[in-house]
Amino acid sequence: MEAVLSVEGLEKSFKNTKVLHNITFDVHKGEIMAILGPNGAGKSTTIRNIMGIMYPDDGSVTFHNHQGSEIPRHKIGYLPEERGLYKNVKVMDIILYFAELKDYPIKKAKERALQYLEKFGLEGKENVSVEELSKGMGQKVQFIGSIIHEPELLILDEPFSGLDPVSQDVFKQEIKELANNGTAILLSSHQMNLVEEMCDRLFMINRGQKVIYGSLKDVKSKYANFKCTILGDNSAQQLESINQVTRVEQDGYSSVLYLEQGIELPSWLHTLPNNLDIVELKVDRISLHEIFVDVALGRSIAEEVGGTYAQ
Protein backbone atom coordinates (compact mmCIF):
# COMPACT_ATOMS: atom_id res chain seq x y z
CA MET A 1 0.00 0.00 0.00
CA GLU A 2 1.29 3.44 -0.96
CA ALA A 3 1.84 5.67 2.08
CA VAL A 4 0.71 9.21 1.34
CA LEU A 5 1.48 10.42 4.88
CA SER A 6 4.06 9.00 7.27
CA VAL A 7 4.29 10.21 10.83
CA GLU A 8 7.46 9.00 12.54
CA GLY A 9 8.38 9.31 16.21
CA LEU A 10 6.50 12.53 16.98
CA GLU A 11 7.29 14.00 20.40
CA LYS A 12 5.70 17.15 21.77
CA SER A 13 5.74 18.88 25.14
CA PHE A 14 3.92 21.96 26.36
CA LYS A 15 6.04 23.61 29.05
CA ASN A 16 7.22 20.60 31.05
CA THR A 17 4.35 18.30 30.15
CA LYS A 18 4.93 15.76 27.43
CA VAL A 19 1.72 15.26 25.48
CA LEU A 20 2.97 13.16 22.53
CA HIS A 21 5.32 10.19 22.94
CA ASN A 22 6.79 8.51 19.87
CA ILE A 23 3.69 8.79 17.67
CA THR A 24 4.23 6.73 14.50
CA PHE A 25 1.71 5.78 11.82
CA ASP A 26 1.02 5.93 8.07
CA VAL A 27 -2.00 6.90 6.03
CA HIS A 28 -2.32 5.10 2.70
CA LYS A 29 -3.83 6.16 -0.58
CA GLY A 30 -7.56 5.40 -0.68
CA GLU A 31 -7.92 4.41 2.96
CA ILE A 32 -9.80 5.86 5.89
CA MET A 33 -7.49 5.85 8.87
CA ALA A 34 -9.07 6.80 12.19
CA ILE A 35 -7.16 8.45 15.00
CA LEU A 36 -9.03 7.73 18.21
CA GLY A 37 -8.61 8.42 21.88
CA PRO A 38 -10.31 9.95 24.92
CA ASN A 39 -10.49 13.71 25.49
CA GLY A 40 -7.03 15.15 25.89
CA ALA A 41 -5.32 12.05 24.44
CA GLY A 42 -3.36 14.10 21.89
CA LYS A 43 -5.32 13.66 18.65
CA SER A 44 -5.60 17.34 17.74
CA THR A 45 -2.00 18.00 18.78
CA THR A 46 -0.90 15.19 16.43
CA ILE A 47 -3.00 16.67 13.62
CA ARG A 48 -1.73 20.20 14.25
CA ASN A 49 1.87 18.93 14.04
CA ILE A 50 1.06 17.19 10.74
CA MET A 51 -0.50 20.40 9.42
CA GLY A 52 2.51 22.51 10.39
CA ILE A 53 0.38 24.63 12.73
CA MET A 54 2.90 23.73 15.40
CA TYR A 55 6.22 21.90 15.23
CA PRO A 56 7.16 18.68 17.01
CA ASP A 57 10.10 18.60 19.43
CA ASP A 58 11.23 15.46 17.66
CA GLY A 59 10.13 13.15 14.87
CA SER A 60 9.07 13.77 11.31
CA VAL A 61 6.04 14.22 9.08
CA THR A 62 6.47 13.04 5.49
CA PHE A 63 3.97 13.65 2.68
CA HIS A 64 5.05 11.39 -0.18
CA ASN A 65 8.78 12.22 -0.15
CA HIS A 66 8.45 15.76 1.16
CA GLN A 67 9.07 17.11 4.64
CA GLY A 68 8.65 20.48 6.38
CA SER A 69 8.39 23.47 4.06
CA GLU A 70 8.78 21.14 1.03
CA ILE A 71 5.33 19.62 1.67
CA PRO A 72 2.95 20.76 -1.10
CA ARG A 73 0.20 22.06 1.19
CA HIS A 74 -2.22 22.56 -1.72
CA LYS A 75 -2.48 18.76 -1.97
CA ILE A 76 -3.82 18.51 1.57
CA GLY A 77 -7.34 19.31 2.78
CA TYR A 78 -8.02 20.07 6.44
CA LEU A 79 -11.18 20.44 8.47
CA PRO A 80 -10.00 21.76 11.85
CA GLU A 81 -11.68 20.95 15.15
CA GLU A 82 -12.34 24.64 15.68
CA ARG A 83 -15.02 25.58 13.18
CA GLY A 84 -15.27 29.06 11.88
CA LEU A 85 -15.98 30.89 8.67
CA TYR A 86 -15.96 34.61 7.94
CA LYS A 87 -19.48 35.69 8.81
CA ASN A 88 -20.52 38.36 6.33
CA VAL A 89 -19.30 36.58 3.21
CA LYS A 90 -21.44 34.71 0.71
CA VAL A 91 -21.28 30.91 0.71
CA MET A 92 -19.86 30.67 -2.83
CA ASP A 93 -17.27 33.39 -2.15
CA ILE A 94 -15.92 31.62 0.92
CA ILE A 95 -15.64 28.29 -0.95
CA LEU A 96 -13.85 30.01 -3.84
CA TYR A 97 -11.57 31.71 -1.32
CA PHE A 98 -10.52 28.27 -0.02
CA ALA A 99 -9.94 27.13 -3.62
CA GLU A 100 -7.83 30.19 -4.36
CA LEU A 101 -5.69 29.61 -1.25
CA LYS A 102 -4.86 26.20 -2.74
CA ASP A 103 -4.19 27.56 -6.27
CA TYR A 104 -7.13 25.59 -7.65
CA PRO A 105 -8.73 26.84 -10.91
CA ILE A 106 -11.67 29.05 -9.96
CA LYS A 107 -13.98 27.97 -12.80
CA LYS A 108 -13.60 24.33 -11.85
CA ALA A 109 -13.99 25.19 -8.16
CA LYS A 110 -17.29 26.95 -8.91
CA GLU A 111 -18.64 23.91 -10.74
CA ARG A 112 -17.57 21.60 -7.95
CA ALA A 113 -18.99 23.93 -5.29
CA LEU A 114 -22.42 23.92 -6.97
CA GLN A 115 -22.36 20.11 -7.20
CA TYR A 116 -21.42 19.76 -3.54
CA LEU A 117 -23.94 22.34 -2.34
CA GLU A 118 -26.62 20.30 -4.10
CA LYS A 119 -25.27 17.04 -2.69
CA PHE A 120 -25.41 18.48 0.85
CA GLY A 121 -28.93 19.89 0.48
CA LEU A 122 -27.70 23.48 0.20
CA GLU A 123 -28.72 24.14 -3.40
CA GLY A 124 -29.65 27.76 -3.97
CA LYS A 125 -27.63 28.91 -0.92
CA GLU A 126 -24.58 30.06 -2.86
CA ASN A 127 -25.47 33.75 -2.50
CA VAL A 128 -26.59 33.49 1.11
CA SER A 129 -24.37 35.11 3.72
CA VAL A 130 -22.54 32.62 5.98
CA GLU A 131 -24.03 34.25 9.09
CA GLU A 132 -27.52 33.21 7.96
CA LEU A 133 -26.59 29.52 7.97
CA SER A 134 -27.33 27.09 10.80
CA LYS A 135 -24.34 25.51 12.56
CA GLY A 136 -24.71 22.26 10.62
CA MET A 137 -25.04 24.11 7.30
CA GLY A 138 -21.91 26.11 8.11
CA GLN A 139 -20.09 22.87 8.83
CA LYS A 140 -21.12 21.50 5.44
CA VAL A 141 -19.78 24.64 3.75
CA GLN A 142 -16.50 24.33 5.66
CA PHE A 143 -16.29 20.66 4.66
CA ILE A 144 -16.80 21.64 1.01
CA GLY A 145 -14.04 24.22 1.47
CA SER A 146 -11.68 21.48 2.71
CA ILE A 147 -12.21 19.25 -0.35
CA ILE A 148 -12.88 21.79 -3.10
CA HIS A 149 -9.29 21.52 -4.41
CA GLU A 150 -9.38 17.69 -4.74
CA PRO A 151 -6.74 17.03 -2.06
CA GLU A 152 -4.70 13.81 -2.09
CA LEU A 153 -4.75 13.77 1.71
CA LEU A 154 -7.78 14.89 3.70
CA ILE A 155 -7.51 15.45 7.45
CA LEU A 156 -10.81 15.68 9.29
CA ASP A 157 -10.75 16.60 12.99
CA GLU A 158 -14.13 15.64 14.49
CA PRO A 159 -16.13 16.10 11.25
CA PHE A 160 -19.35 14.68 12.73
CA SER A 161 -19.58 16.77 15.90
CA GLY A 162 -22.68 18.92 15.98
CA LEU A 163 -24.32 17.19 13.00
CA ASP A 164 -27.74 15.57 13.08
CA PRO A 165 -27.91 11.84 12.15
CA VAL A 166 -29.03 12.57 8.58
CA SER A 167 -26.16 14.99 8.00
CA GLN A 168 -23.76 12.52 9.67
CA ASP A 169 -24.84 9.94 7.09
CA VAL A 170 -24.29 12.40 4.23
CA PHE A 171 -20.78 13.16 5.52
CA LYS A 172 -20.09 9.47 6.05
CA GLN A 173 -21.08 8.59 2.49
CA GLU A 174 -19.04 11.45 1.06
CA ILE A 175 -15.94 10.54 3.06
CA LYS A 176 -16.24 6.91 1.91
CA GLU A 177 -16.66 8.04 -1.70
CA LEU A 178 -13.57 10.26 -1.48
CA ALA A 179 -11.55 7.31 -0.16
CA ASN A 180 -12.91 5.04 -2.92
CA ASN A 181 -11.69 7.61 -5.41
CA GLY A 182 -8.17 7.43 -3.96
CA THR A 183 -8.05 10.18 -1.31
CA ALA A 184 -6.05 9.25 1.79
CA ILE A 185 -8.17 10.20 4.80
CA LEU A 186 -7.11 10.76 8.41
CA LEU A 187 -10.19 11.05 10.57
CA SER A 188 -10.49 11.92 14.23
CA SER A 189 -13.86 11.15 15.76
CA HIS A 190 -15.61 10.21 18.99
CA GLN A 191 -18.53 8.61 17.12
CA MET A 192 -17.34 5.02 17.44
CA ASN A 193 -20.30 3.53 15.56
CA LEU A 194 -19.49 5.69 12.53
CA VAL A 195 -15.78 4.95 12.78
CA GLU A 196 -16.52 1.25 12.95
CA GLU A 197 -18.71 1.49 9.85
CA MET A 198 -16.20 3.37 7.77
CA CYS A 199 -12.54 3.09 8.80
CA ASP A 200 -10.06 0.66 7.26
CA ARG A 201 -7.38 1.07 9.93
CA LEU A 202 -7.16 2.83 13.25
CA PHE A 203 -4.62 4.34 15.59
CA MET A 204 -5.79 4.62 19.18
CA ILE A 205 -3.89 6.79 21.64
CA ASN A 206 -4.22 7.47 25.33
CA ARG A 207 -2.21 10.10 27.23
CA GLY A 208 -0.16 10.78 24.11
CA GLN A 209 0.93 7.17 23.59
CA LYS A 210 0.00 4.49 21.10
CA VAL A 211 -2.39 1.93 22.50
CA ILE A 212 -3.62 0.12 19.40
CA TYR A 213 -2.63 0.39 15.72
CA GLY A 214 -3.89 -1.85 12.95
CA SER A 215 -6.67 -2.73 10.55
CA LEU A 216 -10.19 -2.67 11.94
CA LYS A 217 -10.46 -6.39 11.21
CA ASP A 218 -7.23 -7.25 13.04
CA VAL A 219 -8.03 -4.94 15.94
CA LYS A 220 -11.45 -6.51 16.36
CA SER A 221 -10.16 -10.07 16.21
CA LYS A 222 -7.24 -9.29 18.54
CA TYR A 223 -8.81 -6.98 21.10
CA ALA A 224 -12.55 -7.50 20.85
CA ASN A 225 -13.46 -10.50 23.00
CA PHE A 226 -16.66 -12.39 22.32
CA LYS A 227 -19.87 -11.63 24.12
CA CYS A 228 -22.89 -13.92 24.18
CA THR A 229 -26.37 -12.49 24.47
CA ILE A 230 -29.04 -14.87 25.80
CA LEU A 231 -32.72 -14.07 25.84
CA GLY A 232 -34.44 -16.16 28.52
CA ASP A 233 -35.33 -16.42 32.20
CA ASN A 234 -31.95 -17.10 33.83
CA SER A 235 -30.38 -16.08 37.13
CA ALA A 236 -27.28 -13.94 37.08
CA GLN A 237 -25.57 -16.32 39.57
CA GLN A 238 -26.02 -19.29 37.25
CA LEU A 239 -24.71 -17.36 34.25
CA GLU A 240 -21.73 -16.06 36.23
CA SER A 241 -20.80 -19.61 37.20
CA ILE A 242 -20.39 -20.64 33.53
CA ASN A 243 -16.84 -21.36 32.50
CA GLN A 244 -14.80 -18.47 31.04
CA VAL A 245 -17.49 -15.86 31.69
CA THR A 246 -15.82 -12.70 33.03
CA ARG A 247 -18.90 -10.54 33.58
CA VAL A 248 -22.68 -10.71 33.18
CA GLU A 249 -24.97 -7.77 32.48
CA GLN A 250 -28.71 -8.37 32.81
CA ASP A 251 -31.62 -6.31 31.63
CA GLY A 252 -34.86 -8.19 32.23
CA TYR A 253 -34.83 -11.33 30.09
CA SER A 254 -31.72 -10.26 28.23
CA SER A 255 -28.34 -11.31 29.62
CA VAL A 256 -24.99 -10.42 28.11
CA LEU A 257 -22.13 -12.75 29.02
CA TYR A 258 -18.67 -11.26 28.44
CA LEU A 259 -16.20 -14.01 27.66
CA GLU A 260 -12.51 -14.43 28.33
CA GLN A 261 -10.01 -13.64 25.66
CA GLY A 262 -8.88 -16.29 23.20
CA ILE A 263 -11.86 -18.52 23.84
CA GLU A 264 -12.58 -21.56 21.60
CA LEU A 265 -16.15 -20.68 20.79
CA PRO A 266 -17.48 -24.11 19.65
CA SER A 267 -16.09 -25.81 22.78
CA TRP A 268 -17.41 -23.05 25.01
CA LEU A 269 -20.91 -23.37 23.54
CA HIS A 270 -20.85 -27.08 24.47
CA THR A 271 -20.19 -26.17 28.12
CA LEU A 272 -23.51 -24.29 28.45
CA PRO A 273 -25.71 -26.02 31.09
CA ASN A 274 -28.65 -28.01 29.70
CA ASN A 275 -31.08 -26.29 32.04
CA LEU A 276 -30.47 -22.77 30.68
CA ASP A 277 -33.59 -21.05 29.37
CA ILE A 278 -32.62 -20.03 25.82
CA VAL A 279 -35.24 -18.27 23.70
CA GLU A 280 -32.57 -16.63 21.59
CA LEU A 281 -28.78 -16.74 21.64
CA LYS A 282 -26.30 -14.72 19.67
CA VAL A 283 -22.56 -14.37 19.85
CA ASP A 284 -20.64 -11.37 18.55
CA ARG A 285 -17.53 -9.43 19.37
CA ILE A 286 -17.55 -6.36 21.60
CA SER A 287 -17.75 -3.15 19.60
CA LEU A 288 -15.08 -0.58 18.94
CA HIS A 289 -17.02 1.61 21.37
CA GLU A 290 -16.48 -0.94 24.14
CA ILE A 291 -12.77 -1.29 23.29
CA PHE A 292 -12.52 2.50 23.41
CA VAL A 293 -14.24 2.68 26.81
CA ASP A 294 -11.85 0.02 28.14
CA VAL A 295 -8.93 2.13 26.99
CA ALA A 296 -10.41 5.37 28.29
CA LEU A 297 -11.11 3.83 31.70
CA GLY A 298 -7.55 2.53 31.85
CA ARG A 299 -8.52 -1.15 31.66
CA SER A 300 -5.40 -2.37 29.97
CA ILE A 301 -6.85 -4.58 27.26
CA ALA A 302 -3.85 -4.24 24.99
CA GLU A 303 -1.43 -5.13 27.78
CA GLU A 304 -3.27 -8.41 28.29
CA VAL A 305 -2.38 -9.47 24.78
CA GLY A 306 1.14 -8.08 24.79
CA GLY A 307 0.24 -4.75 23.22
CA THR A 308 1.79 -1.42 23.96
CA TYR A 309 -0.75 0.05 26.31
CA ALA A 310 0.98 2.29 28.81
CA GLN A 311 -0.52 3.73 31.98
Ligand SMILES: Nc1ncnc2c1ncn2[C@@H]1O[C@H](COP(=O)(O)OP(=O)(O)OP(=O)(O)O)[C@@H](O)[C@H]1O
Ligand atom coordinates in the same frame (compact mmCIF):
# COMPACT_ATOMS: atom_id res chain seq x y z
N1 LIG B 1 -1.48 24.91 23.19
C1 LIG B 1 -1.43 24.10 24.25
N2 LIG B 1 -0.79 24.46 25.38
C2 LIG B 1 -0.71 23.63 26.45
N3 LIG B 1 -1.26 22.39 26.49
C3 LIG B 1 -1.93 21.98 25.40
C4 LIG B 1 -2.05 22.80 24.22
N4 LIG B 1 -2.76 22.11 23.28
C5 LIG B 1 -3.07 20.92 23.85
N5 LIG B 1 -2.56 20.84 25.11
C6 LIG B 1 -2.65 19.68 26.01
O1 LIG B 1 -2.23 18.54 25.28
C7 LIG B 1 -3.01 17.41 25.63
C8 LIG B 1 -3.61 16.83 24.35
O2 LIG B 1 -4.60 17.73 23.84
P1 LIG B 1 -5.34 17.49 22.46
O3 LIG B 1 -6.18 18.70 22.17
O4 LIG B 1 -4.35 17.08 21.44
O5 LIG B 1 -6.27 16.24 22.80
P2 LIG B 1 -7.43 15.57 21.95
O6 LIG B 1 -7.13 14.12 21.94
O7 LIG B 1 -7.56 16.24 20.63
O8 LIG B 1 -8.68 15.85 22.87
P3 LIG B 1 -10.25 16.13 22.54
O9 LIG B 1 -10.83 14.81 22.17
O10 LIG B 1 -10.76 16.63 23.85
O11 LIG B 1 -10.32 17.15 21.43
C9 LIG B 1 -4.03 17.88 26.63
O12 LIG B 1 -3.54 17.57 27.91
C10 LIG B 1 -4.07 19.39 26.43
O13 LIG B 1 -4.40 20.04 27.63
